[in-house]
Amino acid sequence: xxxxxxxxxxxxxxxxxxxxxxxxxxxxxxxxxxxxxxxxxxxxxxxxxxxxxxxxxxxxxxxxxxxxxxxxxxxxxxxxxxxxxxxxxxxxxxxxxxxxxxxxxxxxxxxxxxxxxxxxxxxxxxxxxxxxxxxxxxxxxxxxxxxxxxxxxxxxxxxxxxxxxxxxxxxxxxxxxxxxxxxxxxxxxxxxxxxxxxxxxxxxxxxxxxxxxxxxxxxxxxxxxxxxxxxxxxxxxxxxxxxxxxxxxxxxxxxxxxxxxxxxxxxxxxxxxxxxxxxxxxxxxxxxxxxxxxxxxxxxxxxxxxxxxxxxxxxxxxxxxxxxxxxxxxxxxxxxxxxxxxxxxxxxxxxxxxxxxxxxxxxxxxxxxxxxxxxxxxxxxxxxxxxxxxxxxxxxxxxxxxxxxxxxxxxxxxxxxxxxxxxxxxxxxxxxxxxxxxxxxxxxxxxxxxxxxxxxxxxxxxxxxxxxxxxxxxxxxxxxxxxxxxxxxxxxxxxxxxxxxxxxxxxxxxxxxxxxxxxxxxxxxxxxxxxxxxxxxxxxxxxxxxxxxxxxxxxxxxxxxxxxxxxxxxxxxxxxxxxxxxxxxxxxxxxxxxxxxxxxxxxxxxxxxxxxxxxxxxxxxxxxxxxxxxxxxxxxxxxxxxxxxxxxxxxxxxxxxxxxxxxxxxxxxxxxxxxxxxxxxxxxxxxxxxxxxxxxxxxxxxxxxxxxxxxxxxxxxxxxxxxxxxxxxxxxxxxxxxxxxxxxxxxxxxxxxxxxxxxxxxxxxxxxxxxxxxxxxxxxxxxxxxxxxxxxxxxxxxxxxxxxxxxxxxxxxxxxxxxxxxxxxxxxxxxxxxxxxxxxxxxxxxxxxxxxxxxxxxxxxxxxxxxxxxxxxxxxxxxxxxxxxxxxxxxxxxxxxxxxx
Numbered sequence: 001x002x003x004x005x006x007x008x009x010x011x012x013x014x015x016x017x018x019x020x021x022x023x024x025x026x027x028x029x030x031x032x033x034x035x036x037x038x039x040x041x042x043x044x045x046x047x048x049x050x051x052x053x054x055x056x057x058x059x060x061x062x063x064x065x066x067x068x069x070x071x072x073x074x075x076x077x078x079x080x081x082x083x084x085x086x087x088x089x090x091x092x093x094x095x096x097x098x099x100x101x102x103x104x105x106x107x108x109x110x111x112x113x114x115x116x117x118x119x120x121x122x123x124x125x126x127x128x129x130x131x132x133x134x135x136x137x138x139x140x141x142x143x144x145x146x147x148x149x150x151x152x153x154x155x156x157x158x159x160x161x162x163x164x165x166x167x168x169x170x171x172x173x174x175x176x177x178x179x180x181x182x183x184x185x186x187x188x189x190x191x192x193x194x195x196x197x198x199x200x201x202x203x204x205x206x207x208x209x210x211x212x213x214x215x216x217x218x219x220x221x222x223x224x225x226x227x228x229x230x231x232x233x234x235x236x237x238x239x240x241x242x243x244x245x246x247x248x249x250x251x252x253x254x255x256x257x258x259x260x261x262x263x264x265x266x267x268x269x270x271x272x273x274x275x276x277x278x279x280x281x282x283x284x285x286x287x288x289x290x291x292x293x294x295x296x297x298x299x300x301x302x303x304x305x306x307x308x309x310x311x312x313x314x315x316x317x318x319x320x321x322x323x324x325x326x327x328x329x330x331x332x333x334x335x336x337x338x339x340x341x342x343x344x345x346x347x348x349x350x351x352x353x354x355x356x357x358x359x360x361x362x363x364x365x366x367x368x369x370x371x372x373x374x375x376x377x378x379x380x381x382x383x384x385x386x387x388x389x390x391x392x393x394x395x396x397x398x399x400x401x402x403x404x405x406x407x408x409x410x411x412x413x414x415x416x417x418x419x420x421x422x423x424x425x426x427x428x429x430x431x432x433x434x435x436x437x438x439x440x441x442x443x444x445x446x447x448x449x450x451x452x453x454x455x456x457x458x459x460x461x462x463x464x465x466x467x468x469x470x471x472x473x474x475x476x477x478x479x480x481x482x483x484x485x486x487x488x489x490x491x492x493x494x495x496x497x498x499x500x501x502x503x504x505x506x507x508x509x510x511x512x513x514x515x516x517x518x519x520x521x522x523x524x525x526x527x528x529x530x531x532x533x534x535x536x537x538x539x540x541x542x543x544x545x546x547x548x549x550x551x552x553x554x555x556x557x558x559x560x561x562x563x564x565x566x567x568x569x570x571x572x573x574x575x576x577x578x579x580x581x582x583x584x585x586x587x588x589x590x591x592x593x594x595x596x597x598x599x600x601x602x603x604x605x606x607x608x609x610x611x612x613x614x615x616x617x618x619x620x621x622x623x624x625x626x627x628x629x630x631x632x633x634x635x636x637x638x639x640x641x642x643x644x645x646x647x648x649x650x651x652x653x654x655x656x657x658x659x660x661x662x663x664x665x666x667x668x669x670x671x672x673x674x675x676x677x678x679x680x681x682x683x684x685x686x687x688x689x690x691x692x693x694x695x696x697x698x699x700x701x702x703x704x705x706x707x708x709x710x711x712x713x714x715x716x717x718x719x720x721x722x723x724x725x726x727x728x729x730x731x732x733x734x735x736x737x738x739x740x741x742x743x744x745x746x747x748x749x750x751x752x753x754x755x756x757x758x759x760x761x762x763x764x765x766x767x768x769x770x771x772x773x774x775x776x777x778x779x780x781x782x783x784x785x786x787x788x789x790x791x792x793x794x795x796x797x798x799x800x801x802x803x804x805x806x807x808x809x810x811x812x813x814x815x816x817x818x819x820x821x822x823x824x825x826x827x828x829x830x831x832x833x834x835x836x837x838x839x840x841x842x843x844x845x846x847x848x849x850x851x852x853x854x855x856x857x858x859x860x861x862x863x864x865x866x867x868x869x870x871x872x873x874x875x876x877x878x879x880x881x882x883x884x885x886x887x888x889x890x891x892x893x894x895x896x897x898x899x900x901x
Contacts, residue, residue, distance in 0.1 A: 005017075005027075024060070039059040069190070069316065070205070072188055077312070080205030086226045094108065094235070095234075098202050118132065177192070255668075259620065276325070283320065295308065310335070338791075344384045352366070357379065391416065431448050435534070439532075465545045470521075474486070474512075486509035487527070488528075492524060596608075633686055674701065708735040716794055722767075774795060806825065833882065838861045841879075
């Protein structure tokens with residue numbers, strides 16, 4: 001009997017039948033009675049402005065816009081979907097992006113004189129993911145990466161660690177709905193499905209191809225400034241998250257205007273070269289240049305701080321201009337933006353997307369830049385493991401072989417069988433609800449639950465003032481209802497008043513309004529909701545509110561206490577609308593190091609500690625150039641005469657010395673011309689109301705950097721089985737040289753490693769070279785009080801000829817009649833070698849020494865030691881094969897010939 005498939009509409013089909021339930025869907029019935037369906041295009045093309053075809057989970061075809069790209073980095077510096085770029089220095093948590101079931105939040109914190117992004121939170125359905133530094137949590141619990149979680153509607157979340165975090169959310173055929181990248185520090189971006197265009201909200205803008213309205217707040221109004229826009233999207237109210245000040249020129253604030261041209265040249269040189277030179281036609285290069293320079297100044301000249309804006313620019317350019325910017329750092333070894341990969345992984349500009357994992361050992365067919373495990377291994381919980389050692393993973397939790405776990409949203413119970421493979425069975429749900437309970441299915445749960453009291457009164461004891469309207473509101477939990485499912489009743493006597501003209505009912509039926517309160521309206525009321533033959537109700541007791549107090553437009557009920565800060569009063573609302581107030585008592589005692597201050601609009605003063613600080617406590621000093629030291633006074637105003645400047649070793653008041661310059665406000669001291677004599681510790685001392693506080697500075701010239709080594713070649717390559725030599729030229733005779741490769745110290749004689757000095761160069765040799773030798777090696781030099789290093793990229797390709805020994809160690813005995821044979825098997829993809837092409841060599845001190853011929857049998861080559869086997873024949877032997885003009889050498893075989901008895 002052939003297998004039968006039953007489609008969703010009840011139609012039956014025999015195995016092997018292909019059918020079309022609709023024009024855009026094709027299904028096939030297999031031998032197990034299971035039909036497999038896929039969406040097919042109807043041939044009608046999509047065109048601008050919605051050129052992308054999208055099939056939802058029901059194979060309904062929709063034309064949508066191209067994916068959108070939004071990013072943020074460092075200060076943070078934002079770029080919206082429509083291309084607006086701005087800096088925003090707020091230090092609260094902000095709505096970054098929202099569309100449908102996905103919401104993303106960026107948590108900013110103070111950093112020096114600005115702010116940076118501390119963490120990202122992603123809410124999807126009922127789950128909350130948090131990405132902070134090197135940690136990821138799901139609903140507050142730490143999880144391992146890579147992770148995946150599937151939901152009841154087929155949606156899926158995946159997160160992988162490729163040196164950066166990559167998070168993919170798919171839903172309803174949108175693959176992906178959102179793709180998020182986070183560098184674990186302060187730079188992040190999202191690529192979003194075109195179905196979100198015009199409906200997304202947050203700091204990524206309105207996404208409607210009109211950048212003039214990108215500063216739209218949650219209320220739909222376009223705001224006047226970036227500061228107002230960002231603050232409007234804060235999760236807390238404006239009192240807790242006030243608008244930050246507009247961004248200043250950090251280079252000027254920190255006294256780095258003389259160094260600024262050098263920073264601009266550093267960043268500009270990078271942006272002028274490949275691949276970034278291809279971006280300028282469509283990208284705002286100047287905005288990135290300006291932001292990167294501000295970041296460098298904010299880090300007091302640290303060029304590493306330009307990396308986040310440059311990484312953001314690379315991602316924006318790839319998304320918007322289609323330029324391949326993956327691995328751009330490899331083109332600029334002087335950019336200070338080197339890619340650091342976790343131990344055991346190697347950076348690849350074109351690695352698989354997604355990366356190989358225990359659940360998907362082969363990875364994906366697309367490409368991405370990142371840190372990847374060696375071939376045959378995959379990332380699990382921060383380490384590279386083989387497939388045999390894989391555990392099973394679900395929702396970021398690992399399970400060993402034999403362990404059972406549940407996939408709640410997928411209604412499955414699973415057992416890990418080892419090697420990342422799981423065996424799952426469908427879970428059965430047996431739910432019977434009582435007469436007063438309703439069956440509800442919560443998001444993320446497999447089986448439905450029974451819920452009692454599923455209707456409740458939001459304000460069960462409602463009191464309204466005479467002549468004013470009063471609203472009664474019911475809440476329905478766990479299920480959706482329509483307006484027709486809800487009736488409203490007045491209890492004494494019981495009457496259905498749903499449609500009475502003296503009341504009004506909201507569009508959803510859940511809010512009932514008494515249009516004008518009076519004594520006749522005092523009664524008990526209830527809402528009654530019917531769903532699936534079950535009813536539940538919410539009850540209200542309505543009364544008149546006769547006594548209230550109105551103060552400054554605010555109403556207070558009898559017994560309410562409230563403050564009047566501007567008058568330093570604490571007040572109480574009494575019967576008859578009378579307000580009684582008393583003076584507030586202020587009991588403030590400040591410490592010796594604290595200053596008493598009174599803030600605008602507050603009644604009592606507060607104590608302020610650390611009210612003086614050094615803005616640039618370790619200023620960058622350049623010989624012959626001016627250095628500005630700046631103090632900041634917080635919370636109070638001071639005059640120039642209240643500020644003194646001191647040089648500490650020995651302690652001297654230098655406020656009025658002619659060799660220094662003090663600003664008009666007294667808060668900036670400038671050393672006009674930096675020299676060794678000016679190296680010292682300095683401080684500003686501020687006096688206010690008999691209290692003093694100070695800011696301290698350490699001023700020193702930087703140590704001169706001396707180049708100790710340089711690479712003869714910064715890139716080398718090998719063929720597997722051959723050799724490769726890395727050369728590092730020694731520029732200082734007394735410098736000591738060492739080598740590290742992929743973070744591991746290289747030792748002469750260990751494995752296939754040799755290290756030697758030759759013609760003034762330190763040479764690192766891999767012989768025979770292996771594919772595992774590929775990656776970045778570093779020549780390190782230590783001199784007198786200084787260090788230097790240079791990186792050399794090692795590339796390699798798989799051998800075309802493979803020589804494999806039958807055994808790697810062989811022991812024979814002199815005088816025994818049996819032959820002593822060393823055998824190698826040679827496989828070649830470029831032609832088979834003959835016996836004359838293959839020679840056996842005995843090694844001496846690791847070099848080829850004595851040669852002998854070979855005996856061929858198919859692809860096997862042998863060297864026979866017959867009656868000539870003597871102890872002096874002991875040693876290491878290799879095979880050297882010549883194929884198509886190229887020479888290939890085997891790993892050594894160790895022969896030991898024991899003397900006769």
